[in-house]
Amino acid sequence: EPEVTQTPSHQVTQMGQEVILRCVPISNHLYFYWYRQILGQKVEFLVSFYNNEISEKSEIFDDQFSVERPDGSNFTLKIRSTKLEDSAMYFCASTQGNTGELFFGEGSRLTVL
C-alpha cells in the first residue's frame, strides 16, 4: 500500500541552526501539507502546497519557515533559525484531491536544544 515517507525520524539541533525535513508524498497525489504536534497538544496546520505554490498557511508559518518541491517526488520543510519552541513532531501529508482525507507520514521529531 502506498505511503508517505518522512526523513529523518528524529533530529536534534542547536537553537539558531537551520533544519530541513524531507517528505516523499504518495506518487499520484497533488496536494501536500505540513502539520506539527507539540508534545501533548493538538495537531496544528502549518501550510498547504499545490501546483508548486503555497495555497494556504497558518500564523505559525512565519518567515523562518519555507517549503519546496525541488523535484517530482520530494517535498521539504525548512526552518531557517530554529527556536526552542519549534521542538515538535512534524507531519507531512498528501491527498489526491483537495479534501480533508489526508494520508500522513509517521512524522519527524525535531528537538531544539
Added chain:
Amino acid sequence: EDQVTQSPEALRLQEGESSSLNCSYTVSGLRGLFWYRQDPGKGPEFLFTLYSAGEEKEKERLKATLTKKESFLHITAPKPEDSATYLCAVLNTGTASKLTFGTGTRLQVTL
C-alpha cells in the same frame, strides 16, 4: 475561529464494553468533519468524513454520526487493538485546506 472540543480526554474500556466519544465543534461553515486514529509516535490515520447533519458512516466496530453541533464516534464491542487516540477535525468552507483538530480522546481497551 474554528474550535473543536473532544471529550472525554481519556477513556478506559474493557473488551466488549461499548461506548461513545464526543466531538463538539464551532465553525462558520462546515465543509466536512473528519475522524482520525493516531497510534503513539505515529501520524494520524484517516477513518471517516461526514458532510451534513444526520449522516452516518461505519467501519468494523466504529460508527460516526453528525449533528449540527457535534459528532459521536460509537465503538461497539471494542478489542484491545482499538486502543489509540481518536482525533476529530473540521474543514471550514472558507478555507482551501486547513484542518482544525481537537486534542483527541485517548482510548485504552483492556482484556
